[in-house]
Amino acid sequence: MSKQISKEEKLEELHPMDKWLRSERMPHIWCPGCGIGPTLYAWARALDRVGIDKDKVVYVSGIGCSGRGSGYLNVDGFHTTHGRAIPFAIGIKLAKPELCVNVISGDGDLFSIGGNHFIHACRRNDDLLVICINNFIYGMTGGQLAPTTPRGQYATTAPYGNIEHPFNTPHVADASGAVYVARWTSIHVRRLEKSIAEALTMKGFRYIEVLSPCPVNYGRRNKLPEPDDIAEWFRQSSVVRNGADTSEVQIEKDKPLILGNFVKRVEKLTYYEGLKKLEERVRGAR
Amino acid sequence: MGKTVLTGKHFWYGNIAIAEGAIAAGCRFFAGYPITPASEIAEHISRRFPQIGGIFVQFEDELASMAAILGASWTGVKSMTSTSGPGFSLMQENIGLGAMMEVPTVIVNTQRGGPSTGLPTLTGQGDVMQAKWGSHGQYEIIALSPDSPQEAFDLTIRCFNLAEKYRVPVILLASETIAHSAGKVVVPPEDEIELVYRKKPKVPPEEYLPYRPDEDLVPPMACAGEGYTITTTGLTHNEKGYPDTTAEAQEKLARRLNDKIRKHRKDIVDVKEENMEDAKIAVVSYGQVSRPAKRAVKMAREEGIKAGSIKLITIWPFAEHVIHKWAKQVEYFIVPELNYGQIYLEVKREADGNAQTILIPRMGGTLFTPREIYQEIKKVNKK
Structure with missing residues (x-):
């Protein structure tokens, strides 16, 4: 064979995240200043830190801006229907328990249309890591009111200000029985990564809320129009209080944002563990 | 371990025959929500699955149940749910996702009178068109309808076989009459039950395209955790599984989803x-x-x-x-x-x-x- 220079000469890895990214899908659809990217970066770093086999990682998402993430990461990705990421993920995890199943979706997806699935998965203690990227708004559809929009803030369907009472999502998770509950923001990338890594080593329903800027559809209508305005709000208002009582971490306009690792329960059986014990009992009795 | 296939002669209600048909077909994941007149299917499976190592979950609603059986099927496990009219309406959302993602799974609808809550304990056949096009968009699906407990058993197995063969949700359109009629059901020996399994990829991961169909228009299916790094979406997508929301991609994909059923009509239709x-x-x-x-x-x-x-x-x-x-x-x-x-x-x-x-x-x-x-x-x- 005559000497030829291969066209597919091996490329140097250019970015530490190349392993985790479907680079051919770049550029992504997210806006400048969005917090989804840093959140996924923290998640992928945490997977590396814990040393989880990439082929065993499953990423399930619902609908909305963050729903698109499952198609950008280089793992088995499932972009499902609006609100149904959690039950879809439960199906995967129960049917193949050796997989590391993650749900990463938005606040509207997980707490409005998917709210019922969220609380019941907490209650059953399904073995999932659920990360809610909370940007306080429906970003993809153009800035409508979310179940997390703080009172008095503006949305395209709340043009005179929000009159509703938003969810305090860590408290919802805690009250519903999640075994791990934390809140960080997308600018606290290192602490978020550590928190995700801790959650990845646990079993059961683990919940991390990540406050995330949406400059285009939240910031613009709420006097935070520049790409880094919301990040600056997070920086100035954040107070880390690990172990805080989740009933006291409600997000309110002009109040401190309480962040931290709030809840860690170790004794609660997962649904799958309960099922396996039941199987033993049933078979033993025969 | 309990026996998986209960070979022999039985006197079963239709709902029991359906549950046993599913077990004989290899179903090992069931998700559902109580509803009359389908509940006995879930009840029976909740009793049988712990004996044979299947996963049973009673979910918070039919929306979750339908989503979960899609997820479970993506691991290669045969999955099923059962319901009646009101629950069937809720499942339409993810039946559409199942059609779009091409997920083999089985949905049993023991029909009752409708519309709405209608006649919970009495029979009907009002969901025939809903079974065809209950979810939005243009798609094709498979539905079979049994007339007896024996046929309920036999057709449940065929539902699984067709779902696996064509990568599509298949509906068993039963009814209260069949669900609650008892009759003789002959269960053949396990090795005489013909079972079909979805096609797996024949190429290594780097050459695999999750939505590139074979000549029969059905793409081989790699599942989660098999190293194929699949991605799938309810959005219109290309052969890589990547979203491609263009008229061209829609024409190609939606047409194939319909044609893979239409062009096999003679194989699927049984009269x-x-x-x-x-x-x-x-x-x-x-x-x-x-x-x-x-x-x-x-x-x-x-x-x-x-x-x-x-x-x-x-x-x-x-x-x-x-x-x-x-x-x-x-x-x-x-x-x-x-x-x-x-x-x-x-x-x-x-x-x-x-x-x-x-x-x-x-x-x-x-x-x-x-x-x-x-x-x-x-x-x-x-x-």
């Missing part, structure tokens, strides 16, 4: 024809209505009337070629249904003016008596 050789009047029926229909044809034959019976075992895709063929011979199709004319319109369309189509409607609640159908045959015969 049972009786007394059709010289028939001038054909009673077209399906599900539990087939039983009084068959009896009515017998009564007519005893009177010397040239009546025959076409029982549709496959409801969707519709047996177009069968109706088309017989329309050239018969003068009348009589369609008794427990609704106000759903399959009737399909028959009429395929008869295409070559034969007259007559509907015997009933809104549900009770089944026809053979005499009611027989009288219609007689009336038509006098014309």
Whole structure:
């Protein structure tokens, strides 16, 4: 064979995240200043830190801006229907328990249309890591009111200000029985990564809320129009209080944002563990 | 371990036959929500699965149940849910996702009277069109309808086989009558039950495209955790599984999703024809209505009337070629249904003016008596 220079000469890895990214899908659809990217970066770093086999990682998402993430990461990705990421993920995890199943979706997806699935998965203690990227708004559809929009803030369907009472999502998770509950923001990338890594080593329903800027559809209508305005709000208002009582971490306009690792329960059986014990009992009795 | 296939003769309710059919077909994941008249399927499976190592979950609703069986199927496990009308309505969302992502799974709908809460404890056939197009968008699906506990057992197995073969959600369109009728069910030896499994990729991960179809229009299916790094979405997508929301991609994908069923119509469609050789009047029926229909044809034959019976075992895709063929011979199709004319319109369309189509409607609640159908045959015969 005559000497030829291969066209597919091996490329140097250019970015530490190349392993985790479907680079051919770049550029992504997210806006400048969005917090989804840093959140996924923290998640992928945490997977590396814990040393989880990439082929065993499953990423399930619902609908909305963050729903698109499952198609950008280089793992088995499932972009499902609006609100149904959690039950879809439960199906995967129960049917193949050796997989590391993650749900990463938005606040509207997980707490409005998917709210019922969220609380019941907490209650059953399904073995999932659920990360809610909370940007306080429906970003993809153009800035409508979310179940997390703080009172008095503006949305395209709340043009005179929000009159509703938003969810305090860590408290919802805690009250519903999640075994791990934390809140960080997308600018606290290192602490978020550590928190995700801790959650990845646990079993059961683990919940991390990540406050995330949406400059285009939240910031613009709420006097935070520049790409880094919301990040600056997070920086100035954040107070880390690990172990805080989740009933006291409600997000309110002009109040401190309480962040931290709030809840860690170790004794609660997962649904799958309960099922396996039941199987033993049933078979033993025969 | 309990026995998986209960080979032998049984006296089972339809719902039990469905549950045992699923187990015999290899179903090991069940997700559902209680609803009359389907609950006995979930109850039976919740008792049987711990014996044989299946996963049973009673979810918070039908939305979750349907999503979960799709997720489970993506690991290579055969999955199922069962419900009735109101729950079936809630499942439509993810039946559409199942069609789009091409997920083999089985949905049992033991129909009751509707609309809305309707007749929880009484029978109906009002969900026939919903089974076809209950979810939004243009898609094709498979639905089979049993007329007895035995057929409920047999067709449940066939539902799984068709789901695996064509990578599509398949619906068993049963009904309260079948669910709560007891009858003889013969379960064959395990090695005599023919089972189909989805095609797996024959190429290594770097060459695999999750939505590149084979010649039969069905793409081989790699599952989660197998190292193929699949990505899938409910958005219109290309062969890589990446979102591609263009008219071109839509034309290619949506057309194939429909064609993979339509072009295999003759493989999927199963009908049972009786007394059709010289028939001038054909009673077209399906599900539990087939039983009084068959009896009515017998009564007519005893009177010397040239009546025959076409029982549709496959409801969707519709047996177009069968109706088309017989329309050239018969003068009348009589369609008794427990609704106000759903399959009737399909028959009429395929008869295409070559034969007259007559509907015997009933809104549900009770089944026809053979005499009611027989009288219609007689009336038509006098014309």
